[in-house]
Amino acid sequence: MLSRTAANLYWTGRYVERADFLSRLLDATARLAALPTTYGGDPAAWSGVLAAAGAAEAFAAAQGEASEAAVVRFLTVDPANPSAICTCVEHARGNARAVRTGLTREAWEAINAAWHEVQRLRQQDPVKAEVREFTEAVQRAVAAFDGAAQRTMLRDDAYWFLQLGAAVERADNTARLLDVKYHLLLPKDEPVGGSLDYFQWSTILRTVSAATAYRWVYRDAIKPWLVADLLIFNDRMPRSLACCYDTVVELLDYLSAGTGRRGPAHRLASRIQLQLRESGVEQVFASGLHEFIEAFIVDNNRLGVAIAEQFAF
Template identity: 50%
Template sequence: MLSRDADSLYWLSRYVERAENTARVLDVAYRMASMPIAYNEAHTNEWESALVTAGAIDQFRTVYDEVTPERVIEFLAFSDANPSSIQRCFDTARQNARSVRGSLTSEMWEAINSAWLDLRRFKAEKVQVENLPTFLNLVKETSLRYDGSAMRTMLRNDAYWFSRLGVYIERADNTARVLDVKYHVLLPQDAEVGGGIDYYQWAAILRSVSALVSYQWVYHQNLRPWLVADLLILREEMPRSLAACYAALSRHLDDIGHRYGTSGPSQRLARASHARLANQTIEDIFQHGLHEFLQEFIAENNKLGLAITNQYLG
């Protein structure tokens, strides 16, 4: 496979996954802003935390001087000033899809192209807070259609493997950021840890990664921050966990290595990160510091992304 085709497939999947992740971040902000009045008596910062989670707070401040729900929705969903807005993600994803049209199945192309057309309609109609869930559901359903089409219809070859690498690099980054922001940014200073607002926020975080029911199946008890972290970091049976993402990354990088007859830095980095996650306990992570652990993980994940680019996509 040509490196430019591998690059297009990799970034196509990254941008579709990023769009879904941004939709999930906005969904969390919307849910928290819709909390009962009793919970909202404390000063909350759910819309600002959405910008922090998406890594867009600094860019936002170059455009706007005040955080409001309408401005956050516009910036994260449609703004041309934000290269990772949902609209920009689908624009770039569609461009990449067109360049590798012969490597995609018809179902995958239709998922991307129809979403791109639908998003232009939503942009023209100006999404407001009250109709935000309809828009976010469209984005999430598009990602599910694209991901499901890839899983069901693509040949298991290098095109498929490079596509999956993009999914899991992006997904791991988002899961780490969502956890880090909740632990250090979201809870108001005057709210009680373990109180009603804290519980509601952890539940919203789990809903954002479709893991609330999974948590109940695994732990059979009320929400506990360290158990939420355990589920989203160390549990390989949880599809969005860091451990699950790195199990998949290691497997697909090994598939690529076997296909081309050689391994390199990306295989070694993925295996090392997967091994560290497999040998960690949540007690070790909290003792070291959850924030520190997540920041180190995000840096290592970025390092792996760069290694993949240098080894295969450059």
């Protein structure tokens, strides 16, 4: 496969995953911000969503104060934000269009339909319109593309590069979400285990569609260390760091099968996978969750660079 084709497919996967994550993040934040303060409502929720999206600095430079209206617009339709949901879908469609022959008709029609849906939503003001309507429409469009790709694409390099991009992006999103909650969201005068703390951890579970999984696995009230265990180490949880890296290593193995050679990306991904398998939540909390997540994000970014270099993107 040509390196340019591989890059287009890889970035299609990343942009689709990013659009899905941002829509889930906005939906969960809107629910949290709507609660009365006495029941866990968080007045700083919209600042937190910018941090989780990695857009705090860009927003401050362009907008200033993090009001609900400004944050929602910035993360959904603002052309000044390169990671806005609409921009992500446009980039995903542009990359997919460049490799149209590498996708099945169903997969292409799904991503093209997602783009048309986003263009329709873009004509509305997502603040005046129901934010949930916007985010649910994006999630449906992304699910349609994922389903079409999984059900119709041949298991070859095209499919593997598409899924590799999604897995790397998903790991980054989960890690940032955990780090923002633990390190930034809870105000200094709020107790750990209080109502605000509880609803913030609940919001994280909703953002990654893990609330039901949490109840099935732990059968306990929501506790920070158990949420962290689920989203870092539980390899049965699709958005956990462990599951993402099991997928990354498997996909890199598939891609190397034709040559029989493993490159720098394989070695780095295998090292991260081994670290996740040999660590535990007690060890992570003892040494610092923020430090662990920060190191993981750095390694995940290094893996992205290594993949680009190994496959000459």
